[in-house]
Amino acid sequence: xxxxxLAIILFGSIWGLLECSLGDYLHxxxxxxxxxxxxxxxxxxxYTRFAYDTKGMQLCMASIAAIMRHFNPMGGCLxxxxxxxxxxxxxxxxxxxxxWHKEKSNIIRMGMGAISGYSIxxxxxxxxxxxxxxxxxxxxxxxxxxxxxIIIAGATYALIIGAVMLPLILAIPKxxxxxxxxxxxxxxxxxxxxxxxxxxGI
Amino acid sequence: xxxxxxxxxxxxxxxxxxxxxxSLYLHSQQINKGDFITVGNEKIFMDDIFKKxxxxxxxxxxxxxxxxxxxxxxxxxxxxxxxxxxxxxKYTVAGPGxxxxxxxxxxxxxxxxxxxxxxxxxxxxxxxxxAFWIKDVIKIEVI
Numbered sequence: 001x002x003x004x005x006l007a008i009i010l011f012g013s014i015w016g017l018l019e020c021s022l023g024d025y026l027h028x029x030x031x032x033x034x035x036x037x038x039x040x041x042x043x044x045x046x047y048t049r050f051a052y053d054t055k056g057m058q059l060c061m062a063s064i065a066a067i068m069r070h071f072n073p074m075g076g077c078l079x080x081x082x083x084x085x086x087x088x089x090x091x092x093x094x095x096x097x098x099x100w101h102k103e104k105s106n107i108i109r110m111g112m113g114a115i116s117g118y119s120i121x122x123x124x125x126x127x128x129x130x131x132x133x134x135x136x137x138x139x140x141x142x143x144x145x146x147x148x149x150i151i152i153a154g155a156t157y158a159l160i161i162g163a164v165m166l167p168l169i170l171a172i173p174k175x176x177x178x179x180x181x182x183x184x185x186x187x188x189x190x191x192x193x194x195x196x197x198x199x200x201g202i
Numbered sequence: 203x204x205x206x207x208x209x210x211x212x213x214x215x216x217x218x219x220x221x222x223x224x225s226l227y228l229h230s231q232q233i234n235k236g237d238f239i240t241v242g243n244e245k246i247f248m249d250d251i252f253k254k255x256x257x258x259x260x261x262x263x264x265x266x267x268x269x270x271x272x273x274x275x276x277x278x279x280x281x282x283x284x285x286x287x288x289x290x291x292k293y294t295v296a297g298p299g300x301x302x303x304x305x306x307x308x309x310x311x312x313x314x315x316x317x318x319x320x321x322x323x324x325x326x327x328x329x330x331x332x333a334f335w336i337k338d339v340i341k342i343e344v345i
Contacts, residue, residue, distance in 0.1 A: 080333050107203065111210035118217045132333050133307075140308040143294070147306065149224040150299035156221025163214070 003183070007048065008057055010187045012064025013194035015044050019065055019085060020072040020198045035154055038088065038121035039161035041065075045092045046116070047169045050101040055093065062089020072198050079135065080128040087127040088120045095119060101170060109167045117162020122155040228303035239323065240341040241283035251279055251319065260318055260328045271326045273318030276342075280314055285344050288314075294343040295325050297336040307334045308345070 018040055026033035045058040062085050070082035100112045129147060133139040203211075238247045255278035259270050280288045289311045299305035309317070309327065313334075317327040323339045 079331055105204070105207055107207040108210050111207070111214040114214040115210070115217060118214075118221070128333065132331055136331050137309065137313070137334070140292075140294075143306055143308050146296075146304060147299065149227050149303050150305055152220055152224035153228050153303075156218065156225060159214070159218055159221060 004052055004054055004057065006184065006187050007052055008060045009064060009191055011044055011048050012061035013068065013191045015041060015061060015085075016065035016068025016072075017194040017197055019069045019081060023069075023081065032154070032157065034084075034125060035121060035157045035161070038124060038158045039117060039165065041085065041088050042092070042113075042117050042120050042158075042162055043165050043169055045089070045096075046101070046113075046166055047172065049092075049096055050170055050172075051174055053099070053101070055097070058096070059089040059093045062086050062092075065089075068195070068198050072201065080132050083131050084124040084128045088124045091120050091123045092116065106167055109170055110163045113166025114159045114163035116166070118155045118159040120162075121158035122151055125151045125154070228299070231303045239279075239319075239339050241279060242285055242342075242344040244283040246279065246282055248321070248323070251282070252321065254282060255279055258318060260316070260326055262326065262328050271318060271320055273320035273324075273326065276314040276317040276319055276325065277311070279319060280342070280344070283344075292345050294345055295334075295336045295339055296341050296343065297323075297338045298340065304340070305336065306343075307336060309334060 019037060022040075023033050023037045026036055041062075045061065048057060048061065066082040066085040066089075069085055070079070095112075095116055100108065103109060103112070126144065126148075129144050129151075130139055133143070237249070238245045239251075240246070251274045255274035257272060258275055259272045261268055261270055263269075276293075277288065280293065285291060292308050292310060293314055294306050294308045296304045296306035309330065313327050313330060316329055317325055319325055319339060323337070325334075325336045325339055327334050
């Protein structure tokens with residue numbers, strides 16, 4: 001149990017750090033930040049579901065990453081990004097109620113990777129298009145409808161990333177032997193570094 | 203192929219098909235960029251905008267750094283286009299999306315009174331999140 005809680009904080013913090021650093025970099029340089037970050041988010045969530053086999057864990061990780069993203073002093077449109085991260089966690093939990101990581105068929109692995117990547121990206125994006133205006137201004141359905149083709153077209157790339165990544169992730173050995181003291185120390189150090197980096201705005 | 207594999211494959215392929223269809227649709231949309239923007243039914247040239255509208259600077263928090271943006275007041279641009287009772291309308295600002303097609307956001311008159319259009323045709327709304335800032339503005343619809 002202690003290990004799982006630590007893993008939630010660890011992977012949530014790594015995800016949050018990546019969103020604040022790599023996500024910002026990609027966004028600034030116009031390199032498909034949403035698509036790449038959704039692919040990374042899916043990979044982290046799929047791996048941890050596979051390794052720890054615990055429902056709800058990924059939503060907790062997403063909550064940590066969303067909090068980090070929201071309070072990162074360096075990011076642009078913090079609200080959109082943190083809403084998107086949290087919704088990505090929700091979508092993952094909904095899709096992975098069925099333990100897809102236990103499937104041995106590569107067709108199912110690729111198919112579920114594709115469905116997960118597509119859904120995580122598109123629903124996360126749609127959620128920001130609805131919730132951000134509702135909180136800060138006013139939501140107009142016509143804006144969402146007009147922007148839908150852009151969202152769906154982007155989701156195609158997330159689908160491909162998901163289809164490629166899931167079979168690869170599930171091929172990683174599940175049991176990585178590591179001494180408890182090293183596990184706890186290394187985890188604590190990585191968590192601390194991630195939070196310091198985000199708060200310092202690295 | 204088992205039934206499960208078949209169902210998952212079909213769903214994945216259907217999603218892929220919607221994605222490809224959306225991409226094709228976006229590529230079919232020709233977006234003409236020029237030195238003007240369309241406001242309602244009027245074509246307004248950038249030169250005119252920067253000659254006739256008030257030019258102001260706004261200070262916004264840009265990734266932790268306070269940054270100044272200078273541009274023409276959006277409410278003045280609307281007034282140039284002779285929209286009647288501008289305060290009674292909403293405004294949909296549209297620019298090219300990353301995948302092609304148009305990305306748009308609708309704002310209130312109050313936002314137009316605070317927002318600016320920069321020389322590189324980017325709208326800045328100091329009181330709204332970045333999702334509302336549109337690059338390479340092509341048109342402003344009056345609704």
